[in-house]
Amino acid sequence: MKVDRRRLELTLEELSRIGETPRGGLTRLALSDDDRRARDRVVAWMRATGLAVRVDRMGNIFGERPGTEPLPPVMVGSHLDSVPTGGRYDGQLGVLCALEAIRALDDHGVRTRHPVTLVVFTNEEGARFQPAELASGVLAGRIPLEDAYNARDKDGIRLVDELERIGYLGPEPCAARPMRAYLELHIEQGPLLEEGGYSVGVVEGIVAISWSRVTIRGTQDHAGPTPMRTRHDALVAAADVVAGVRRLARDIVGGDMVATVGQLSVAPNIVNAIPGTVTLSVDLRDPSDSALDRALPMLERVVRQACEREGVRWELEHYWRVPYTPFDPLVVDTIERAARAAGARHRRLRSGAGHDAQYMATLGPAGMIFVPSRGGRSHCEEEFTPMDDIEYGATTLLLAAAELARAE
Amino acid sequence: MKVDRRRLELTLEELSRIGETPRGGLTRLALSDDDRRARDRVVAWMRATGLAVRVDRMGNIFGERPGTEPLPPVMVGSHLDSVPTGGRYDGQLGVLCALEAIRALDDHGVRTRHPVTLVVFTNEEGARFQPAELASGVLAGRIPLEDAYNARDKDGIRLVDELERIGYLGPEPCAARPMRAYLELHIEQGPLLEEGGYSVGVVEGIVAISWSRVTIRGTQDHAGPTPMRTRHDALVAAADVVAGVRRLARDIVGGDMVATVGQLSVAPNIVNAIPGTVTLSVDLRDPSDSALDRALPMLERVVRQACEREGVRWELEHYWRVPYTPFDPLVVDTIERAARAAGARHRRLRSGAGHDAQYMATLGPAGMIFVPSRGGRSHCEEEFTPMDDIEYGATTLLLAAAELARAE
Numbered sequence: 001m002k003v004d005r006r007r008l009e010l011t012l013e014e015l016s017r018i019g020e021t022p023r024g025g026l027t028r029l030a031l032s033d034d035d036r037r038a039r040d041r042v043v044a045w046m047r048a049t050g051l052a053v054r055v056d057r058m059g060n061i062f063g064e065r066p067g068t069e070p071l072p073p074v075m076v077g078s079h080l081d082s083v084p085t086g087g088r089y090d091g092q093l094g095v096l097c098a099l100e101a102i103r104a105l106d107d108h109g110v111r112t113r114h115p116v117t118l119v120v121f122t123n124e125e126g127a128r129f130q131p132a133e134l135a136s137g138v139l140a141g142r143i144p145l146e147d148a149y150n151a152r153d154k155d156g157i158r159l160v161d162e163l164e165r166i167g168y169l170g171p172e173p174c175a176a177r178p179m180r181a182y183l184e185l186h187i188e189q190g191p192l193l194e195e196g197g198y199s200v201g202v203v204e205g206i207v208a209i210s211w212s213r214v215t216i217r218g219t220q221d222h223a224g225p226t227p228m229r230t231r232h233d234a235l236v237a238a239a240d241v242v243a244g245v246r247r248l249a250r251d252i253v254g255g256d257m258v259a260t261v262g263q264l265s266v267a268p269n270i271v272n273a274i275p276g277t278v279t280l281s282v283d284l285r286d287p288s289d290s291a292l293d294r295a296l297p298m299l300e301r302v303v304r305q306a307c308e309r310e311g312v313r314w315e316l317e318h319y320w321r322v323p324y325t326p327f328d329p330l331v332v333d334t335i336e337r338a339a340r341a342a343g344a345r346h347r348r349l350r351s352g353a354g355h356d357a358q359y360m361a362t363l364g365p366a367g368m369i370f371v372p373s374r375g376g377r378s379h380c381e382e383e384f385t386p387m388d389d390i391e392y393g394a395t396t397l398l399l400a401a402a403e404l405a406r407a408e
Numbered sequence: 409m410k411v412d413r414r415r416l417e418l419t420l421e422e423l424s425r426i427g428e429t430p431r432g433g434l435t436r437l438a439l440s441d442d443d444r445r446a447r448d449r450v451v452a453w454m455r456a457t458g459l460a461v462r463v464d465r466m467g468n469i470f471g472e473r474p475g476t477e478p479l480p481p482v483m484v485g486s487h488l489d490s491v492p493t494g495g496r497y498d499g500q501l502g503v504l505c506a507l508e509a510i511r512a513l514d515d516h517g518v519r520t521r522h523p524v525t526l527v528v529f530t531n532e533e534g535a536r537f538q539p540a541e542l543a544s545g546v547l548a549g550r551i552p553l554e555d556a557y558n559a560r561d562k563d564g565i566r567l568v569d570e571l572e573r574i575g576y577l578g579p580e581p582c583a584a585r586p587m588r589a590y591l592e593l594h595i596e597q598g599p600l601l602e603e604g605g606y607s608v609g610v611v612e613g614i615v616a617i618s619w620s621r622v623t624i625r626g627t628q629d630h631a632g633p634t635p636m637r638t639r640h641d642a643l644v645a646a647a648d649v650v651a652g653v654r655r656l657a658r659d660i661v662g663g664d665m666v667a668t669v670g671q672l673s674v675a676p677n678i679v680n681a682i683p684g685t686v687t688l689s690v691d692l693r694d695p696s697d698s699a700l701d702r703a704l705p706m707l708e709r710v711v712r713q714a715c716e717r718e719g720v721r722w723e724l725e726h727y728w729r730v731p732y733t734p735f736d737p738l739v740v741d742t743i744e745r746a747a748r749a750a751g752a753r754h755r756r757l758r759s760g761a762g763h764d765a766q767y768m769a770t771l772g773p774a775g776m777i778f779v780p781s782r783g784g785r786s787h788c789e790e791e792f793t794p795m796d797d798i799e800y801g802a803t804t805l806l807l808a809a810a811e812l813a814r815a816e
Contacts, residue, residue, distance in 0.1 A: 083676055083678055083680075083681055084675075084676040084678070085628070085675070085676055085684075086676075090630075125678075125680075126678070126679060126680060127676070127678045127680075127681075130679065132679075132680065188633060189630040189632065189633040189634070190630075190632075190633030190634060190635070191634075191635070191638060207632065209632070211679055219785070219788075220493070220787060220788040221784070221785050221786065221787060221788060222597040222598075222760075222761055222785075222786040222787040223666065223668035223670050223691045223693075223787075224597065224598075224615070224617070224666065224691075224693050224759075224760035224761035224762065225596060225597040225598030225759065225760030225761050225784070225786070226597070226598060226599075226666065226760070226784060226785075227598070227599070227666065227784075228657050228658065228665075228666055228667075230599060230784060233654075233668075235650055235669055235670075235672060236650060236651070236654050236669075238647075238650075239646075239647035239648075239650035239651050240647075240651065242643055242644060242646075242647035243644070243647050243648065243651070246641075246644050249636050250636070257636075258631065258632065258634065258635065258636055259636075260631035260641070260680070260682055261643055261644075261683075262631050262643075262674075262677070262678055262679045262680055262681050262682065262683060263674065263677050263678055263679050264643060264672070264674050264677070264683075265674075265677070266670075266671065266672050266673075267492075267493075268491055268492045268493055268535075268787075269670070269671050269672070269673070270491055270492070270533075270534070270535045270670055270671055271534065271538070271540075271619055271670045271671050271689040271691050272491075272533075272534060272535075272540065272668070272670055272691055272761075272762075272787070273491055273670050273787040273788075274668055274670065274787075275669075275670060275672075276493075276788065281679040283631045283632075283679050283680055285631075285632050351632075351633065352630075352632035352633030352634070353630055353632035353633050353680075354632065354680075373633075376629070376633070376634060376635075376638060377627070377629050377630075377634075378629065378630040378633070379628060379629060379630040379631075379676070379680070379681040379682075380627075380628040380629060380681075380684060
């Protein structure tokens with residue numbers, strides 16, 4: 001049993017036009033008009049495939065293919081939102097491979113004892129509303145619905161208002177239901193599969209992640225007549241923090257830590273004013289929770305030293321933390337068997353990126369299937385995964401879902 | 409002869425309400441609705457004072473008090489636009505002191521042989537449209553009208569379209585006419601007057617200024633699965649440039665150089681993406697043109713080393729340069745005499761900030777009068793100048809203008 005590669009390729013081509021950038025990438029921010037258009041398209045495909053569609057209060061979309069028995073479903077899916085000038089594989093590939101797996105079950109006349117439910121999660125990226133994986137976090141009871149509703153984008157627009165505006169503020173409670181398993185196919189977003197010539201990654205777990213926010217307040221002043229001796233420049237201190245965060249990744253024992261300042265905003269941000277305020281983000285990840293525990297005080301030291309040197313005030317807030325998430329060993333084994341049966345060259349690895357599967361793993365057995373990212377690149381227009389690998393990955397997803405749903 | 413302190417204070421209070429920020433500062437970006445309202449108010453005051461008002465093609469406003477002979481005018485003025493969350497003294501104080509000086513001539517029944525013309529320049533700050541002093545630059549023939557019209561703000565809106573929208577695309581050519589002198593009162597924006605207990609600064613010249621733009625292109629990628637070893641982070645390189653620009657000011661012999669990175673923007677600017685592109689501004693100023701000449705190759709070295717270290721590409725563009733501008737010695741002497749006659753404690757100094765007077769000095773005899781900035785601060789809501797000093801400054805302006813216009 002395998003997927004229909006041509007059909008999968010065509011749906012990917014078609015969906016990629018919604019929010020397409022001139023250079024072939026994707027800008028499809030969560031709950032934007034393009035997100036709505038992509039959702040509408042996928043919902044239409046779900047209905048055409050005979051799935052029973054429902055939408056919950058976080059805008060998560062569920063499309064159920066019934067099982068032959070009243071059992072909890074195998075859930076398969078991912079997300080449709082992208083980062084700004086992101087790529088056409090991150091997220092939507094997992095949704096479309098899940099759709100293709102369900103279509104393939106139909107093609108082959110396969111009936112399963114458990115239902116198979118396609119799921120599309122809202123705002124996985126955290127690019128527009130923070131934190132990331134917001135809707136699966138609510139589903140898992142880890143983020144209060146109220147907090148998620150009040151999340152604001154950079155223009156101050158609330159998530160709940162956008163959900164309503166695009167017509168995806170559904171009636172279903174956003175709450176956990178029993179499930180047989182959750183499976184998610186995703187691009188690796190790192191270099192390991194490509195470097196080793198593998199088509200499929202069997203994901204054993206997701207690294208621990210910590211997000212912090214640093215606010216630095218200096219003295220806004222005119223860049224001309226203010227002597228260097230009297231300056232308290234928020235950006236000079238912030239630059240020192242950026243350098244310190246880079247050093248931090250090197251200094252933590254183990255060597256698997258990654259540390260990134262991805263967001264940095266300056267006020268008033270004009271050529272001839274000494275920056276008065278800078279906010280910046282710090283993203284730290286490590287397979288080991290204890291390494292992260294050691295890194296946070298080091299980050300505080302980096303910030304304190306940088307700000308004391310420049311004579312500016314600061315606030316440091318650690319606002320999001322997810323521990324290392326191991327996936328269910330039986331699900332991991334199932335995926336590995338499926339990859340073998342699909343004929344895919346495969347290896348086990350860990351995910352360096354957060355995924356909705358992280359929260360879903362707190363609700364029941366979960367696992368992920370990775371396909372390669374060319375050059376290890378993602379969150380950019382250059383994202384690319386060869387169709388050969390996509391076909392292997394989708395068939396692995398199909399076979400694993402069928403086994404878990406107990407195909408008859 | 410002196411100004412009417414109470415009337416001056418009231419006009420300052422009234423005008424400061426247009427674009428007022430909650431913390432008592434001013435946000436009145438060039439050609440915004442608030443700029444239009446401020447212009448309308450000042451034009452109404454001009455007309456009520458009997459001035460003949462005309463507006464040129466760059467939106468510069470001229471209000472002429474006739475002289476008794478057909479001679480070129482003494483021009484007095486400044487600008488009404490502000491930086492974002494700026495203060496209530498930078499710019500508009502010079503316009504209102506000039507208005508007050510003309511009103512005081514009327515009060516005292518003084519007739520002058522030369523006309524006295526109040527001038528309000530468009531977009532002095534360069535906060536919304538770049539470069540700064542754009543409209544006096546066009547008037548002086550140093551910036552083509554076409555370039556000024558096509559300057560765009562950060563939302564891509566063209567200057568000429570905003571001029572038209574707010575009703576200040578005037579019919580008069582924006583071109584130099586003969587003038588007797590140009591006088592501008594402005595806050596010092598530095599600490600020297602306050603530190604020495606002076607009310608008035610007699611400005612001898614304006615430092616040389618260089619503006620550069622650095623664009624750094626790294627590899628946008630996911631902050632999670634991308635190992636540190638494979639990163640090319642545009643922000644890490646940019647942080648290194650910020651630190652290098654700070655060092656540069658210290659390393660240039662002489663010690664009067666100031667160097668500022670005031671503007672820095674990151675793309676895609678989200679927590680979990682390695683920054684792909686950073687643009688930043690470098691503002692360098694020194695009283696000595698040759699010190700600036702030495703600094704620019706040092707800046708290039710700073711940028712090159714930072715970018716080579718991180719393996720990212722860069723562009724460095726020096727897009728604006730004004731040489732040291734000495735003011736006319738006879739005008740400077742006239743201002744000094746006026747300050748003495750006004751009873752003001754005064755000293756000579758140089759301006760560290762650019763002003764429209766810089767371009768006006770290329771057209772004829774020009775000079776500036778400074779009043780103190782508390783804490784040396786400007787371009788911030790905390791800008792403050794005591795009314796005592798303002799009164800001394802305005803009377804100095806009045807007496808200098810009267811002398812230059814040959815009061816009878």
